Every structure is written in C-alpha cells, then in structure tokens.
C-alpha cells in the first residue's frame with residue numbers, strides 16, 4: 001500500500017516532488033538538527049489521489065492517526081486536549097513555491113474548552129489564548145469554509161473602532177472573547193454550519209481544504225503565469241504550533257541570507273514582536289528590521305544568524321526563512337532557496353562561484369536569459385527633470401511609467417486597451433494577481449520587502465515599490481496623496497523606480513542600463529559590480545556553448561550593434577526596406593513595365609542603391625557570415641493602397657487631370673490585390689515570375705562582396721531564398737545566382753566566396769527537405785512562418801482575437817509565436833534537420849524566427865543540433881547565455 005504520510009525526520013530536500021518544497025525543506029532542517037517544531041507531511045501523491053478519486057484516498061486517515069499519535073507522544077500532550085492542548089498548523093506546500101496562493105490554517109485543535117487549557121498552560125495568559133482561538137476561527141472560516149475574509153476583517157475593524165484603537169494589541173481578553181462569539185455567529189451564518197469543536201474534525205477538514213486550494217482560480221492563474229503544471233498537487237504539512245503571540249519576549253519574522261534585491265551580503269529581514277505567522281507578511285503592523293532583534297533578544301538573534309549561515313552553506317544559495325521566537329526560544333518554520341531579482345541572481349551566482357562554493361557551470365545555470373533581459377531594461381535618467389513625490393522600498397527593480405489605477409480590474413481593462421498602468425494599492429492580496437500581471441509596475445503603501453506585492457512582483461519580474469508609507473492611498477476614492485500634498489488620481493501618469501524605491505509624478509525619461517552600456521563598449525561601466533558579475537558568467541557561457549548566436553539586422557548600424565553585443569554574424573538580413581522610401585518609384589516602374597527593356601531599366605536603377613546597402617552591412621560584419629534574404633513580402637506592400645489610389649484617380653478624372661500612368665497603376669494594384677497575401681505571390685514565387693528581380697539582388701550582393709574584397713575586407717555573404725516549397729524553385733533561382741556570380745567574377749576579376757541556401761518555413765519544404773538539401777548549402781528555419789503555416793493561422797490576425805481565450809483555456813501554455821511549439825513545429829524542425837543532414841552532412845543549419853531569442857526554444861534548437869540561432873540585436877546576449885546554459 002502506498003505510504004502517504006512522512007514524518008519530518010523521514011524526508012529531505014531532494015523530495016520536493018513527493019513532499020512539496022516546504023515539506024522537503026522542513027525535513028532537511030529537521031535532519032540538520034535545527035529547531036523545527038515536530039510534525040509530518042501528507043504527500044502530493046495523496047493530493048493527486050484525492051483529485052482523481054474525488055475523495056480522500058483509502059488508508060490516509062489511519063496513517064494520519066498513527067503520525068498524530070507519535071507526535072502527541074513526542075510533545076507529551078494531545079491534539080485539542082482540554083487541559084493542555086497540542087495545537088498544529090495545517091500548511092499547504094507544493095513542489096514550486098506559490099507565495100500566498102494556497103492556504104494555511106494555524107492553531108488547529110482549539111475549541112471552547114481547550115482554549116481555557118491553553119490559557120492555563122500559558123501561565124494564565126487569557127489574552128494570548130483567545131487571540132489564538134479567534135485567529136483559528138478566522139482562518140478556518142475563510143480557508144476551510146470559504147467565507148469571504150473581509151467578513152471577519154470587518155468585524156475586527158468594527159471592534160477596534162469601538163475600542164478606539166488601530167492596534168490589535170490593545171484588545172483585551174474580554175474583547176477577544178466577544179470577538180470569538182461574533183466570529184462563531186458569522187461562521188454559522190455564512191459557512192452553512194457551526195464551527196467544528198472536534199479537534200480531529202478540524203484537522204481533517206483543513207487537510208482537504210488545502211488539497212482543494214490547489215484548484216482555486218488564483219492558484220490556477222499563478223501556475224499559468226509561472227508555467228507550473230496543473231497536475232502536481234500540493235502536499236500538506238502538519239506542524240506543531242509554536243507561539244510568537246505570547247508576549248513581548250515572543251515574535252515572528254522572515255529573513256533572507258542575502259539581500260534579495262541586490263544580492264549584497266548582510267542582514268535582511270523583518271521582525272514583529274508579539275505576533276503570529278501571517279502578521280509579518282500581511283503588513284498588518286509595522287515590522288522592525290531584523291538587525292534590531294539583537295537589542296530585543298540577543299540569544300535568539302545570535303542563534304538565528306548562526307543558523308542562517310549554516311543554511312546558506314548547506315543549500316549553497318540564498319535562502320529565505322520564516323522563524324518564530326516563543327518566550328525567547330527560536331523555532332525555524334520554513335526555509336527555501338529564495339526568490340531574488342535579476343540583479344541579485346547574477347551577483348549571488350558570481351559571488352558563490354568566486355568563493356568556490358559552486359563552479360561556473362552551476363553559476364551560469366542559476367541565472368536565466370529572462371533575468372539578463374531584465375538587466376538590460378532602461379533606467380530613469382537622473383539628469384531628467386523629475387518631481388519626487390515619495391519613496392518606498394526597492395522591492396523589484398525596473399523603471400515603470402504608467403497611469404495610476406487603484407484596483408485590479410481597472411488595471412486589466414486599461415492594459416487590455418493598450419494603456420501602461422501602475423497598480424497602486426495599500427497592500428496586495430492574491431486577489432490582485434490579475435492586475436499585477438497586467439500592470440507595468442506595482443506601488444503599495446504598506447508592507448516590507450517580504451510582503452505579497454514584493455514577493456510576487458519579483459517572481460514576475462515586475463517593477464515594484466512597496467511600503468511607501470507616507471503616501472495616503474485611498475482605493476475607494478481612486479487617488480493617493482503624497483506627503484507634499486500632491487494628489488494623484490486614477491489615470492494620472494506616475495513613474496516608479498524599483499531599483500531606488502523612488503516615486504515620481506508624471507513620466508520620467510529613461511536611459512540605458514549599465515549592462516547595456518557595457519555591451520555597447522562604454523568603459524565607464526567596467527567598474528560596476530553587476531557588470532563584473534554579468535561579464536564573468538557571460539564569458540563562461542561563451543566558453544561552453546556549442547550553439548552559435550547571430551543577429552537579425554537589416555542595416556549597418558544594427559549590424560554593428562549586434563556585433564558589439566556578441567553576435568557571430570547575421571542570420572537574417574531582410575531586404576524589403578531596400579525597396580521602400582524614395583525607391584518605391586522604381587518598384588512602380590518595375591511593376592508597370594510593358595517590355596523586358598523597361599523592366600531591366602527599373603532594376604538597373606535599384607541595383608547600385610542596394611549594392612551600397614550591402615557594402616555597409618558586409619563591412620560592419622567583416623569576417624563573419626551575413627545571411628541575406630532575397631525579397632520576401634507580397635509586391636502590393638510596395639504599391640499605394642487601392643482605395644486611396646482609386647479616390648485619387650476619381651478626383652483627377654473629375655478635373656480632367658488623369659493620366660494613363662495612374663490608370664495603369666490602379667489596374668496593377670487591383671491585379672496584385674490578394675485575399676490572403678501571406679499565402680500569395682511572395683518569396684521565391686516573386687523571383688520566378690518577375691524575371692531579373694532576384695538576379696538583380698544577387699548581383700547587388702555579389703558586387704558588394706567583390707568591392708569589399710577589393711578594399712581588403714573579408715565578406716561572407718550567404719544568399720537565402722525564402723518560402724521554397726519544392727526543390728525546383730530553389731534550383732531555378734540558384735542557377736540564376738551562379739550565372740550572375742560568374743559574370744561578376746569575370747567583370748571584377750575577383751574570386752567570390754558565398755553560399756546559396758533556403759529558408760525552411762513551409763510544411764512542404766520539411767517534407768522534401770532531403771531533396772532541397774541537394775541544392776541548398778544551408779537551411780534557415782523561418783519559425784514564424786513555419787508556425788503560421790503549420791497551425792494555419794496568421795499571427796497578425798489571431799494574436800488579438802482568440803489567443804487570450806486559448807491561453808485562458810490552457811490550449812496554449814504560451815503563445816506559439818513567443819515560444820516554439822516543440823511538439824508540433826519542433827517535430828517539423830527535427831525532421832528537416834535529419835533529412836537535410838542525411839543528404840548533405842555539412843549542411844549549415846540555423847533559425848531566424850523570433851524564437852531564436854526565446855530561452856526555451858534555444859534549448860530545443862541546441863538539442864536538435866542546429867549550428868546557430870539568430871535573433872534581434874538586443875536578444876543576442878540573452879541567446880548567448882541560454883546557449884551556454886543549455887550546454888553546461
């Protein structure tokens with residue numbers, strides 16, 4: 001029979017799948033000999049069985065009884081015993097941490113009788129006992145019985161208002177006793193039943209509630225956002241209670257072994273005297289910095305520091321912890337490898353590697369391309385004019401500018417209609433998640449770096465300033481007032497700096513980040529700590545990676561930037577812009593030409609201009625490959641809009657000014673109109689039906705190469721034919737290119753080195769990839785088109801229409817245009833790679849779609865053996881890092 005329940009002493013940190021993160025780490029700490037209150041864990045397997053069977057799995061109840069008995073023996077008292085009650089917490093804990101997403105119930109085991117016992121054992125401290133009981137009623141009511149938390153909060157607020165206080169601590173034992181009766185009434189009224197007095201029934205109900213909390217809407221939303229699978233389930237930890245709310249020699253806190261915002265070493269945490277669990281995180285009262293615990297309780301403080309050091313060494317990483325001091329005795333309630341900002345991730349990984357605690361492979365593995373991308377975000381310009389209206393804690397870095405909104409729903413609505421918004425709240429709760437996802441930044445007036453807003457924002461990479469307590473936030477009125485009297489109303493633009501915690505009125509200008517300045521070659525950036533960490537890890541990634549990284553760049557300036565960012569060539573140089581602007585006129589000539597001579601004339605006019613463009617790009621990428629795509633888009637994109645032109649012609653006719661040329665142009669535009677341009681006359685098809693077009697482009701490229709060679713350069717053009725579906729298409733064009741190359745060599749007396757290859761972007765090209773490879777020297781996967789053609793939808797049309805529904809329903813975990821659909825499109829890529837290489841073992845393979853800059857896709861491209869990925873210049877460092885992570 002399956003074992004569902006494990007004592008804390010039975011597990012370890014590697015068992016997150018089975019015990020969840022919290023359970024595995026509680027077990028690890030227990031076995032390290034740290035002071036963890038004894039307890040046991042109900043496995044995720046039990047939760048999965050519960051979810052599939054729709055009821056508690058057989059045997060679970062007996063196993064819980066056994067472990068409970070052992071726990072009672074160890075603690076020397078019984079669950080909910082009226083004289084001396086053992087109390088427990090029932091805590092959710094999935095494999096991946098989902099902060100605040102699921103539920104925990106504290107003080108399970110209290111009832112009308114045992115609360116008296118608790119008071120007695122606590123030396124007659126009734127206030128403490130009743131405070132604990134009212135908390136149980138509150139948590140049980142909302143978590144287990146599903147009653148709105150505000151129902152209890154309002155009753156508590158009303159009582160405090162009546163007692164003319166804002167602080168829970170001013171409530172007396174009698175007050176709390178009254179509150180308990182009120183709560184019991186509210187439970188009966190809203191919960192459909194009385195509060196269960198039987199301790200074991202409380203426990204069992206709480207366990208099932210934790211199981212059920214896996215499937216709440218907000219938990220599901222969080223998982224989708226974080227790409228956590230839906231079927232893992234959660235474990236449940238039953239942990240004997242320790243009390244931080246028993247007086248001034250008690251308290252509870254959270255801490256990080258390093259600063260999760262910057263990675264700096266030091267003391268980071270918050271402590272709250274005379275408080276229980278959730279109080280710290282909920283930002284209910286103002287906490288003191290952890291360092292001040294030294295004055296409050298030196299012994300507990302020293303022990304805590306020693307434990308934190310031990311944990312950091314043991315986990316070889318930044319840890320965050322929850323602890324409680326009960327009458328001077330320290331208890332560890334949770335630890336895990338802590339979430340951190342992008343900046344902190346790089347600093348910490350580098351610092352652990354420098355200290356020799358981890359090696360560079362491991363260090364590179366601990367940072368992500370997404371984090372590097374965050375470090376490349378622009379910052380506020382400190383020289384710009386700005387009006388500082390407040391300062392809070394720098395909870396999650398970045399520079400966010402947007403319209404202030406005061407509730408989650410407005411944030412979602414405004415963002416959907418294209419506005420940048422900053423979500424402003426007093427504190428956030430899991431109910432605000434949708435708004436936090438939609439917002440550019442989050443600003444709160446209460447709560448520290450460990451508040452819900454801060455933790456979630458860091459996890460999502462959202463800019464966040466929290467605990468700006470001099471702001472008076474009035475969410476009902478939809479406005480906040482700053483200390484200097486500035487009033488910011490819903491819709492007013494503000495700027496928040498998550499790196500400094502500053503809040504500005506209006507939009508502040510932004511400047512490049514130090515990391516980007518470093519990549520751009522700014523020597524002043526060298527001395528920066530963060531730059532040093534990034535450089536060290538990037539160097540290692542470059543050393544170990546197999547996959548090459550090129551850039552998509554169409555101009556010499558982009559090519560030069562890409563090179564500074566570490567690109568090893570250009571994987572896609574589009575040529576369509578070479579037909580735009582003032583060159584449009586020649587394209588019109590080309591399309592309107594009646595005779596081959598006229599056509600030739602138009603092309604000859606375009607040739608020198610394009611040649612000059614190519615010279616610039618080949619120069620910027622001297623010595624590195626430059627893949628140039630021959631003209632791809634439908635021709636009508638270069639012609640006037642049909643309706644506009646028709647109106648123009650009508651007006652001209654009216655005035656008797658119409659010319660044969662405009663009539664002809666109108667006819668041509670009409671003739672070239674297509675219902676589905678994406679599936680129409682484009683790509684190689686253009687080259688085949690417009691004689692001389694591709695020859696002209698090939699000539700411009702090859703003449704540019706000859707000119708570069710003559711100038712002492714080392715040009716390496718690769719001519720790429722788009723949208724090939726059949727080998728014969730490529731063969732026809734290739735023959736033209738070879739012929740023109742021979743001519744150019746003859747004319748210039750220069751030996752040319754170049755390649756001819758094709759894009760693989762049609763499912764048919766995949767099917768016949770082997771035969772295409774006979775004439776193609778390289779394949780470049782155009783994964784944008786390949787995705788469109790495989791799914792049969794066009795990106796321009798569908799992203800705004802049904803994608804959000806598909807994402808909501810989980811048909812896509814993420815847009816297939818953002819991250820490669822590995823199962824579908826990936827299969828095609830794999831097949832083409834295999835057939836292509838079989839035909840031509842030295843076939844060069846790359847990818848030039850958006851996916852070339854997407855971390856998950858990069859790992860896939862590395863695995864299937866592509867030679868390189870190509871992405872936009874700003875993604876090049878990200879791709880280098882991810883290619884390194886894929887190899888290390």
Ligand code: ADP
Pocket residue numbers: 037088089090091092099100101102103104106239240241242243244276277278279322323324333334
């Ligand atoms: P979360 O995952 O939301 O942090 P936890 O299960 O860690 O939820 O518990 C919520 C709060 O209650 C935390 O502050 C935790 O430290 C505290 N807590 C949990 N179990 C106990 C216990 N046995 N004794 C005292 N405090 C507890």
Ligand code: MG
Pocket residue numbers: 322334
């Ligand atoms: Mg916790």
Ligand code: MG
Pocket residue numbers: 632722761782784785
């Ligand atoms: Mg394409």
